[in-house]
Amino acid sequence: VSETNQLARVEAYSDGVFAIAATLLVLEIKVPSLGVHAPAAELLNAVRALWPSYLAFVIGFTTILIMWVSHHTAIRMLNKASKRFLYANGVLLLVITFIPFPTALLARYIDTELASVVVAFYSMVAVLLNVAFILWNAAMQRPVYLVKPEISRERLEKFKRQSWGSLLLSIVTTAVSWWFPMVGLGLIIAAFVFWIIAVPVGDTAER
Amino acid sequence: VSETNQLARVEAYSDGVFAIAATLLVLEIKVPSLGVHAPAAELLNAVRALWPSYLAFVIGFTTILIMWVSHHTAIRMLNKASKRFLYANGVLLLVITFIPFPTALLARYIDTELASVVVAFYSMVAVLLNVAFILWNAAMQRPVYLVKPEISRERLEKFKRQSWGSLLLSIVTTAVSWWFPMVGLGLIIAAFVFWIIAVPVGDTAER
Amino acid sequence: VSETNQLARVEAYSDGVFAIAATLLVLEIKVPSLGVHAPAAELLNAVRALWPSYLAFVIGFTTILIMWVSHHTAIRMLNKASKRFLYANGVLLLVITFIPFPTALLARYIDTELASVVVAFYSMVAVLLNVAFILWNAAMQRPVYLVKPEISRERLEKFKRQSWGSLLLSIVTTAVSWWFPMVGLGLIIAAFVFWIIAVPVGDTAER
Amino acid sequence: VSETNQLARVEAYSDGVFAIAATLLVLEIKVPSLGVHAPAAELLNAVRALWPSYLAFVIGFTTILIMWVSHHTAIRMLNKASKRFLYANGVLLLVITFIPFPTALLARYIDTELASVVVAFYSMVAVLLNVAFILWNAAMQRPVYLVKPEISRERLEKFKRQSWGSLLLSIVTTAVSWWFPMVGLGLIIAAFVFWIIAVPVGDTAER
Numbered sequence: 121v122s123e124t125n126q127l128a129r130v131e132a133y134s135d136g137v138f139a140i141a142a143t144l145l146v147l148e149i150k151v152p153s154l155g156v157h158a159p160a161a162e163l164l165n166a167v168r169a170l171w172p173s174y175l176a177f178v179i180g181f182t183t184i185l186i187m188w189v190s191h192h193t194a195i196r197m198l199n200k201a202s203k204r205f206l207y208a209n210g211v212l213l214l215v216i217t218f219i220p221f222p223t224a225l226l227a228r229y230i231d232t233e234l235a236s237v238v239v240a241f242y243s244m245v246a247v248l249l250n251v252a253f254i255l256w257n258a259a260m261q262r263p264v265y266l267v268k269p270e271i272s273r274e275r276l277e278k279f280k281r282q283s284w285g286s287l288l289l290s291i292v293t294t295a296v297s298w299w300f301p302m303v304g305l306g307l308i309i310a311a312f313v314f315w316i317i318a319v320p321v322g323d324t325a326e327r
Numbered sequence: 328v329s330e331t332n333q334l335a336r337v338e339a340y341s342d343g344v345f346a347i348a349a350t351l352l353v354l355e356i357k358v359p360s361l362g363v364h365a366p367a368a369e370l371l372n373a374v375r376a377l378w379p380s381y382l383a384f385v386i387g388f389t390t391i392l393i394m395w396v397s398h399h400t401a402i403r404m405l406n407k408a409s410k411r412f413l414y415a416n417g418v419l420l421l422v423i424t425f426i427p428f429p430t431a432l433l434a435r436y437i438d439t440e441l442a443s444v445v446v447a448f449y450s451m452v453a454v455l456l457n458v459a460f461i462l463w464n465a466a467m468q469r470p471v472y473l474v475k476p477e478i479s480r481e482r483l484e485k486f487k488r489q490s491w492g493s494l495l496l497s498i499v500t501t502a503v504s505w506w507f508p509m510v511g512l513g514l515i516i517a518a519f520v521f522w523i524i525a526v527p528v529g530d531t532a533e534r
Numbered sequence: 535v536s537e538t539n540q541l542a543r544v545e546a547y548s549d550g551v552f553a554i555a556a557t558l559l560v561l562e563i564k565v566p567s568l569g570v571h572a573p574a575a576e577l578l579n580a581v582r583a584l585w586p587s588y589l590a591f592v593i594g595f596t597t598i599l600i601m602w603v604s605h606h607t608a609i610r611m612l613n614k615a616s617k618r619f620l621y622a623n624g625v626l627l628l629v630i631t632f633i634p635f636p637t638a639l640l641a642r643y644i645d646t647e648l649a650s651v652v653v654a655f656y657s658m659v660a661v662l663l664n665v666a667f668i669l670w671n672a673a674m675q676r677p678v679y680l681v682k683p684e685i686s687r688e689r690l691e692k693f694k695r696q697s698w699g700s701l702l703l704s705i706v707t708t709a710v711s712w713w714f715p716m717v718g719l720g721l722i723i724a725a726f727v728f729w730i731i732a733v734p735v736g737d738t739a740e741r
Numbered sequence: 742v743s744e745t746n747q748l749a750r751v752e753a754y755s756d757g758v759f760a761i762a763a764t765l766l767v768l769e770i771k772v773p774s775l776g777v778h779a780p781a782a783e784l785l786n787a788v789r790a791l792w793p794s795y796l797a798f799v800i801g802f803t804t805i806l807i808m809w810v811s812h813h814t815a816i817r818m819l820n821k822a823s824k825r826f827l828y829a830n831g832v833l834l835l836v837i838t839f840i841p842f843p844t845a846l847l848a849r850y851i852d853t854e855l856a857s858v859v860v861a862f863y864s865m866v867a868v869l870l871n872v873a874f875i876l877w878n879a880a881m882q883r884p885v886y887l888v889k890p891e892i893s894r895e896r897l898e899k900f901k902r903q904s905w906g907s908l909l910l911s912i913v914t915t916a917v918s919w920w921f922p923m924v925g926l927g928l929i930i931a932a933f934v935f936w937i938i939a940v941p942v943g944d945t946a947e948r
Contacts, residue, residue, distance in 0.1 A: 129752055129813055131336055136760025140554075143351065148390060149428045156439040163436065164443045181424065185417040192336055207937060210806040217763060217802065221770045229784065232777040237784045250445025274922065316414060338543055346550025347761075349631060350558065358634045363646040370643065370651045388631065399543055411575040523621060541886065545750055553757025556838060557765065563842045572852040577850065577858045606750055623829040730828060 121170065126201050132208060134191060137213045141220060142184040148224040149173040173227040179308065180223030180243075187216060187313045193319065194279070198260060199268045208259035212252040218245065235301040242305060243294035245310070250287035257283060282318055286311065333408050341398060344420045348427060349391040355431040380434040380451045386420040386449075386515065387430030393522045394456065400526065402500060404466060415466035419459040425452065425527060442508035450501035450511060452494065455517070458492035464490060489525060493518065540615050544623060548605060551627045555634060556598040562638040563587040587641040593656075593722065594637030600665065600729045601630060607733065608693065611685045612674060619680060622673035626666040632659065650713035656717060657708035660725070665703035671697060696732055702723065747822050748766065751830060755812060758834045763805040766904065769845040770794040794848040800863075800929065801844030807936045808837060808870065815900070819881060820889045829880035833873040856922040864915035864925060867932070871908035878904060903939055907932060938942060 150173070191212070198205075222242040229238045230292035257280060267276065273282050289311050297304030357380070360371035392482060398419070405412075429449040436445045465472050474483065475492050504511030564587070566580035605626070611617075636656040671694060674680050681690065696741045703725050711718030771794070773787035812833070819826075843863040878901060881887050888897065906918045910932050918925025 126813075126817070129756065133756045133760055133809060134751060135336065135340045135811075136343055136550075136757055137764055139340055140347055140761055140764040142420070143344055143347040143766075145769070146348075146424055147351065147354070147768070151428075151431045152436050154436075154441070156436075156441070157888075158441065160441055160444050163441050167432070167444070167448060171888070177425070179420070181421050182417075184413075185420075188340060189413055189417075192333075196333070206810055207806075210803075210810075213763070214802050215804075216447075217767055218798070220767050223841045225788070228772050229775075229777075233780055234779065234784050235779070236777070237788070238780050241788060278405050320521060339546060342543065342547045343757075344551055346547055347554055349627070350551055350554040351557075351630055353634050354558065354561070358635075358638045358642050361643075361648070363648070366647065367648055367651050370648050373657060374651070384632070385628070388628050389624075392621075392627075395547060396620055396624075399540075399547075399717070403540070435731075546753060549750065549754045550757055553754055554761055556834070557758055557761040560838055560841050561765065561768070565842075565845045565849050567848075568855070570850075570855070572855065574855055577855045581858070581862060583847070591839070592835070595835050596831075599828075599834075602754060603827055603831075606747075606754075610747070619770050654943075 127198060128194060130201055130206065131195060132215060134209060135188075135226075136197075138184055138191070139286075140190045142188075142218050144220045144230065145177050145180045145223055148220065148227050150176060163236060172230045175221045176227035176230065176321065180219055182312050183246070183249075184219060187212075187230065187253070188316070190253070190319060194257065194260070197268055197271045197276075198266045199265050200264075202259070202264045202266060204263065204303050205259045205266060208252075208256040209258060212249075212256045215245070215249045215252045219249075229300075236255075236298050236304075237305040239301040239308075240294050240297040243290055243297055246290040246308070247287065247294060250290050254280075254283050254287060272286060279319075284314065289314070334402065334405060337408055337413065338399075338402060341402075341420060342395075343458060344423060345395045345398070348386050348423050350394075351427045352384050352387045352430055355427065355434050363462060363496075379437045379534045381531060383430045383437065384432035387426055389457075389518050389519050390425060391423060392451070393519060393526075394460070397460070397526055399521070401464065401467070404475055404478045404483075405473045407471075407473050409466070411470065412463075412466045412473060415459075415463040419456075420496045421457045422452070422459045424523065426456075434498055437508075437512075443511075446508040446511040446515075447501050447504035448503050450497055450515065453497040453515070454494065454501060457490065457497050460492050461487075461494060486526075493522065496521070541609065541612060544615055544620065545606075545609060548609075548623060548627060549602075551630060552598055552602045555630050556595050556602075558634045559591050559594045559637055560715050562634065562641050563591060564710065571682045586644040590637045590641035590644065592624075594633055594639065596726050597660070598630060598633060600726060601626075601667070604667070604733055608671065608674070611682055611690075612678050613682045616673070616678045616680060618672045618677065619670075622666075622670040626663075627669045629659070629663045629666045633646070633663075644715075644719075647729070650712050650718075653715040653718040654711040655723075657667075657704055657711050657722065660704040660722070661708060661736070664697065666698050668694075668701060693733075700729065703728070729730050748816060748819060751827065752813075752816060753833060755775045755816075755830065758837055758941070759805055759809045759812070763802050763809075763881050765841045766798050766844055769841065769848050770798060777948055786800075793851040797848035797851065799846065803933050804867070804870075805837060805840060807933060807940075808833075811936070811940060813872070815878065815881070817843075818889055818892045818897075819887045819902045821885075821887050823880070823885045823887060825884065826877075826880045826887060829873075829877040833870075833877045836870045836873045840870075851922075857919050857925075860922040860925040860929075861915050861918040862912055864918050864929065867911040867929070868908065868915060871904065871911050875901075875904050875908060900940075907936065910935070911927055917948070 146273070149170060152163065152170070152295060154163055222238070222245045225238045226242050229235060289307065293304050293307040293311070296307060333357065346397065356377060359377070361370055361373060429452045432445045433449050436442060451491070468483070500511050500514040500518070503514060563584060566577065566584070568577055568580060636652070636659045639652045640656055643649060675690070705719065707718050707721040707725070710721060770791060773791070774782065775784055775787060843859070843866045846859045847863050850856060882897070910928065914925050914928040914932070917928060
C-alpha cells in the first residue's frame with residue numbers, strides 16, 4: 121500500500137504539471153484589439169487571422185496529451201519508485217513545462233518567412249522531450265528494477281524501440297525543418313499519428 | 328483495483344484541466360490604470376465599468392463547471408477505460424482549455440456594436456464542446472463497452488438525448504446571435520439552467 | 535466506497551481551484567523595468583517599493599488558505615454529496631477564483647489616496663465569499679442531510695455561528711474601509727486571526 | 742483510514758501548488774518580437790539571447806522540484822495532521838508560490854551589472870524557504886507528535902541537521918552574492934547538488 125501511495129503522489133504531481141502546461145497554452149491566443157466602432161467583418165477577419173495561434177495551440181496540446189498518455193502507460197508498469205526515478209521524472213516534467221514557449225514562438229512566426237526557425241526550434245524541443253523520456257524509461261530499470269514482475273520483457277523492449285524511433289524522427293524533423301518548414305510541420309503531425317496508433321495505452325493495450 | 332486506478336488518473340488529469348481553465352478566466356479581468364491622485368469616484372466607476380468582464384467570467388466559469396459535473400457523472404458510469412476513450416477525453420479537454428479565449432473576446436466586445444460576433448463565436452465554441460462531449464460519450468460504448476453493467480440502457484439513452492438537445496440548442500444560439508446577440512446571450516444562460524435542472528448528478532440522481 | 539469516491543473528486547477539483555487561485559496571485563507582482571546600467575541601489579529600491587504587491591499577495595494567499603482549511607474541515611463531516619451541494623460548491627469556487635482580481639487592485643492602489651476604494655472592494659468580495667460559504671454549508675443539510683451521523687449538532691451549530699460572525703465582520707469591514715482604509719485592513723487581518731484560532735481543523739479539532 | 746485521507750488532501754493541495762508554481766515559471770520566457778521580414782539569423786540570435794530566461798527557468802524549477810521531493814519524503818513520515826501543521830504547511834506553500842517572482846528578476850537582470858542584486862534576492866528567498874521548511878518540520882513534532890512510531894529518531898535528527906545546514910548555506914550565499922554574484926549562483930547550484938545527493942527520498946532511502 122505504501123509503495124503504491126508513493127507512485128500515486130508522483131502521478132498526482134505529474135498530472136498537475138501536464139494539466140497546467142497544456143492549459144497555459146491558451147494564454148498565447150491574444151484577443152485582437154479593435155476600435156469599438158469597427159465593422160463586424162473586421163473582428164471576424166481578426167479572429168480568423170489568429171489561425172497560427174489555433175494551430176500552435178492544437179500542436180502544443182497534442183504533444184502534451186500524448187506524453188501524458190505515455191507517462192500514464194509507463195508508470196502503471198511500476199510497483200515502486202527510486203530516487204533516480206523521481207529526479208528523472210522531474211527532468212521530464214521540466215521539458216513538458218517548457219513547451220508553452222516553443223508553442224508561442226510557433227504561433228507568432230509560423231505564417232512568416234521565419235517559419236523554418238520556429239518549426240526547427242519546436243522539433244528541437246521534441247528532441248529534448250524524447251531524450252528525457254528515454255532517460256526516464258531507463259531510470260525504471262536501473263539501478264533498481266522498479267517494473268512489476270508480470271510485465272513482459274518484450275513489452276519493455278517494444279516500448280524502448282518506439283521511444284528511440286520517436287527520437288530519431290524528431291532529429292530528422294529538426295534537420296528537415298531548416299529547409300522545408302512545412303514538411304517539418306507535416307512530420308510533427310505524422311509523429312502524433314505514430315504515437316496515437318503505435319503506443320499501447322495502459323491496461324487497455326489489447327483493445 | 329487496477330482498472331479503477333486507471334480511471335482515477337483520467338479523472339485527476341481532467342480535474343486539473345477543468346480547474347485551471349476555470350481559474351485562468353480571472354486573468355482576463357484587468358486592473359484599471361488610473362493616476363494616483365484620481366478621485367475615488369473615478370476608480371469606482373472604472374471598477375463598475377468592468378461589468379462585461381465580470382459577466383464573461385461568470386459565463387465561462389459556469390460553462391466549465393457544468394461540463395465538469397457532466398464529466399463527473401458520466402465517468403462514474405464506467406468501470407474501465409479504452410485507448411479511444413482516453414483520446415476522446417483529450418479532445419474534450421482541448422475544447423475546455425480553449426474556453427478562456429472566447430470568454431476574453433466576450434469580455435472585450437460584449438458592450439460594443441461587435442457583440443453579435445463575440446456571442447456567435449462563444450456559441451460556436453459551445454457547438455464544438457457539445458460535439459466533443461457526444462464523441463466522448465460514444466467512445467464509452469464503442470468499440471469496447473466500458474459502462475458498468477448496472478447502468479440501465481434508459482439512463483444512457485436519456486443522457487444521449489440530452490447531449491443532442493444541447494448541441495441543437497447551441498447551433499440555434501450561434502445562428503440567432505448574428506442578428507440578436509442579446510437573445511443569443513439569453514439562450515446561453517437558458518442552456519445553463521437546462522443542464523443544471525435536467526442532468527442528473529452522479530449517484531445522486533434521484534435526489 | 536462509491537460515495538466516498540464522489541466526495542474525493544469534489545475535493546480534487548476544489549483543491550485544484552484553491553491551489554491555482556492562490557498561485558496565480560504571484561503573477562501580479564511585476565518585475566521592475568530598469569536600464570541595464572542603473573545602479574544596484576535603484577533596483578533595490580524598486581524591489582522594496584513593491585511592498586504593496588507583497589502585502590496584497592500575503593492577504594490574498596491567506597484568504598484562500600483559510601477557506602481551504604475550512605472547506606477541508608467541513609467536507610470531512612460529510613458522507614455523501616447532492617446535486618445542490620455540487621452547485622453550491624461551484625458557486626463557492628467561483629468566488630475563490632475571483633480573488634486574484636481584488637488582490638491585484640489592492641496591490642496597485644493600497645499606497646495611494648484610493649486605498650479606501652480597494653480595501654472596501656476587497657472586503658465586499660469577502661462578504662460574497664462568506665455568503666457563498668454559508669449557502670454551501672446550508673446545502674450540506676438541506677434538502678438531503680449529507681452530514682455523517684457521528685457529527686454532533688452542537689458542532690454544526692458552532693460552525694454556523696462562526697460563519698455568520700465572519701459575514702458580519704466582513705460587512706462592518708466594508709463600511710469602515712470607506713472612511714478608514716487602514717482600520718479596514720486591520721480588520722481583515724483580525725478576521726484571519728479569528729478564523730485561524732477559532733475554527734477547528736478537521737479531525738484535529740481538539741488539538 | 743480517515744487520518745490518512747486527511748494527509749492525502751494536504752498532499753493533493755500541496756502538489757497542486759508545487760505543480761502550478763513550477764509551471765508558471767515558463768510565462769516569464771517572452772517571445773521575441775521581430776518584423777516578419779527579419780532574417781532567420783536574427784530570430785535565432787534573439788532566441789539564443791534568452792539564455793538568462795532559460796537559466797532562471799531551470800533554477801526556479803529545480804528549487805521547486807527539490808522542495809517537492811523533500812515535502813513528499815517528510816509527509817510520508819507522518820500518520821496524522823494537526824492544525825498547526827496545516828498552517829505551517831500553508832506558510833511553506835506561500836514561499837513556494839512566491840518563487841516565480843525572484844526567478845523572473847533573475848531572468849531579467851542576471852546578465853547585467855545588477856546581477857548581484859537579483860542573485861542576492863533569490864538567495865534571500867531561499868533563506869525564507871529554508872526557515873519555512875524548518876518551522877514546518879518542527880510542527881510535525883510539537884505540540885503533537887505526528888510522526889509514525891516506526892520512524893527512527895536518528896532519521897529525524899539527520900533530516901533536521903540537513904535543513905539547518907541548507908539554511909546556513911543560503912545565508913552565506915546571500916552575503917557572498919552581493920560581492921560575487923557568479924559565486925552566489927555557483928553556490929545555489931551547489932545547494933541543489935547537496936539536496937539531491939544528501940537527502941533520502943521517501944521509502945527509497947537506502948537506494
